[in-house]
Amino acid sequence: MLRRKLKIKSLKWQLLFRFLMILIILLGAMGIFQYISMKEYLYRTKVQVLQQRFHNLDFGVLSKENIKDITESDSKEILKKLKDKNMSTALIDKNGDLLLEIRNVDAPEDDNDRDEDFKELFEKKIKAIPVPVLSKEHYMNLCNEKGNLETIYEIVEDENCNFQLVAWIKVGDLDLPSGLIQLSTPIEDIQAILNQQVYVHTTLSMVILIIGTLLGTTIFKRTLKPLYNITNTVEGINITDLDKRLPEENGQLETDRLAKSFNIMLKRIESSFQKEQYIKEKMRRFVSDASHELRTPLTSIHGFVEVLLRGAAKNQDQLNLALNSILMESERLAKLVNDLLVLTKLDQQLIVEMNTENINNVIEEIFPQLQILCKNRKLKLELKNNIMVYINRNQIKQVIFNLTQNAVLHTDKNNGIITISTSIESLKDETFAVLKIIDNGTGIPKEHLSKIYDRFFRSDSHRSREHGGYGLGLSIVKSIIDSNNGEIHVESELKVGTTFSVYFKLAK
Incomplete structure (x- = not known):
């Protein structure tokens, strides 16, 4: 019963059934037309014979x-x-x-x-x-x-x-x-002729239907073969074969369009799957790195607490050393948590309140804090007057602070030079306001330039840890610039320095 239902629902059998129905209707219509035409012709012929007999009359x-x-x-x-x-x-x-x-x-x-x-x-x-x-x-x-x-x-x-x-x-x-x-x-003779015609037409119609059924089955099976191939190919695709594509040249317009649609769908599924795998991998690495970074200060705090409990608290020097270390590690831990919270908010793509701002005023507003951050390093400003941009003021302050901090981490304590400049440049046939943070530090290897915005990535793990870095600063910078409809580019050369260029659209 199930096979019978599936057979009835098959496209091939539905096409064959409809083809035979059309054939039956056409044969029936042709038979009726032929019957009526032949009947009228025979009657007219008989009438002509009768009328011919009337010509033998004596009209006188x-x-x-x-x-x-x-x-x-x-x-x-x-x-x-x-x-x-x-x-x-x-x-x-x-x-x-x-x-x-x-x-x-x-x-x-x-x-x-x-x-x-x-x-x-x-x-x-x-x-x-x-x-x-x-x-x-x-x-x-x-x-x-x-x-x-x-x-x-x-x-x-x-x-x-x-x-x-x-x-x-x-x-x-x-x-x-x-x-x-x-x-x-x-009119028995006419009726006999008509009955003979009906018999012949019915017999020929049955023969035509039988031949039509056999030929229709073969032709429809051959015609639907590309569709069967698409079905078999799609059924055989699994999670490891998402790169497989269907042939789009089958000689049938509808089948070609169907194959093309399937290929577009497979491409989207493949892209979504790759994106999902990428996100899963990033999440796995994020959890692993975050766990590792959180464990380091927590282990340090736990160790100093154990030292204090064993009696170091009675020694003033050891007590001060332990408490200072605990304070430093707790600050590092708080900074890590705050950075993670910032990234989480940025990932949610919340609506950012943006206004027309003078980028130079934003830089000058935080310049005192930047000088404190640079300590003995030389901090220079090269600002072009009145560059108006459409940004979120507080977020761009954090971008400037993070990029300056990144420059501080990679420049010499005494001989380091950090330059903050603003200008107007053309990029991709458009005019932008450009904010540049330039340092003369250690530089970034070329193979690491595409990874510097990844979370917890550090080109120099030892130097970053020494200065309290966790590899989140540039991730925050990239997310903020994206939310402000800007772009960031980096140029770096080992032992020469690094330049971060941030492009903002000019305010109208």
């Missing part, structure tokens, strides 16, 4: 004003000329009364002929064909018809319940006829 006798004035002998003579073994004749007056009828086996006037005719009819067992009789009103309506009724005929059922084709001709004046002559003939 028939031209009398009243058909009743024609003698019985003249009437029989007139009808005898129309007589045929497959026809019956009748004479009707203008009032619709039947005056005389002659059937196809009526006895002839001559006795010798009568015996011979009846003997022949008996031997052939031919039954007389009765004359179909219509109502008086019908005959009167025919008399009132225009013309000589050459194209008018009817199919009438006789007293033997057989159908005959009946034709008429007017007697006398065409406009005021004195009566009608009726000529009728059976």
Whole structure:
């Protein structure tokens, strides 16, 4: 039952079923049209034969004003000329009364002929064909018809319940006829021809349907083969085969579009999966690095507490050393937690309140704190007047502070030079305000330049730890600049120095 339902729902069988339905409708319509056309043709031919018989009449006798004035002998003579073994004749007056009828086996006037005719009819067992009789009103309506009724005929059922084709001709004046002559003939031969035609057409239709079913099954199977190939390929794709693509040149427009759509979908799935894997890997590394960085100050604090509990608290020098170390590690721990909270907020992509600001004023506002941060290092400002940008003031202060702190960590305590400059430059055919932090420090290896914005990445692990760095400063800088619709570029050379360039859109 399930296989039967699946077979019915199959596209191939649905197409085949609809194809056969269309074929049946077309064959049926063609058969009906052919049947009606053939029937009309045969009837018309029969009528022409009957009309041809009317040409044997003596119109001189028939031209009398009243058909009743024609003698019985003249009437029989007139009808005898129309007589045929497959026809019956009748004479009707203008009032619709039947005056005389002659059937196809009526006895002839001559006795010798009568015996011979009846003997022949008996031997052939031919039954007389009765004359179909219509109502008086019908005959009167025919008399009132225009013309000589050459194209008018009817199919009438006789007293033997057989159908005959009946034709008429007017007697006398065409406009005021004195009566009608009726000529009728059976239509069994026409019906036999029509039945034979129906039988032949039905047989040929069945043969055509059988051939159509066989050819349709083969053709539809071959036509749907690209679709089956797509189905099999898609079913065989798993998480390790997301780079697999379907052929887009199958010779069928619809199938090609379907394959192209599947390829676009697979590309998106592959991209999403790779992105998910990348995020998972970054999260794993983040958790691992964060755990490691948190463990270091916590272990140090725990160690000093144990020392104090063992009696170091009684020694003033040891007490001061332990408390200072605990304070320093707790500050480092607090800074790490605060940086992580900042990154978490930035990752949430919250709406940032931005205003038109003078970038030089922002730098000058935090310049005293930057001097304290640089200590003995030389801090220089090279600011171009009135550079208006559209930024979040407080966030950009943190960017400047973090980049300056990064320069401090990588420059000599006494000979270090840090320069903060602003200017207007062109980038990608657009004009930007540029903030640069330049140092003459140790520089960054080229292979590390693409990783410096990763969280917990440190090019020089020992130097960073000595100065309290955790590799989060540049990650925060990158996230803030992205949220302010800016760009950051870095240029560095070992033992020469590093330049961070931050590009902001100018305020309109």
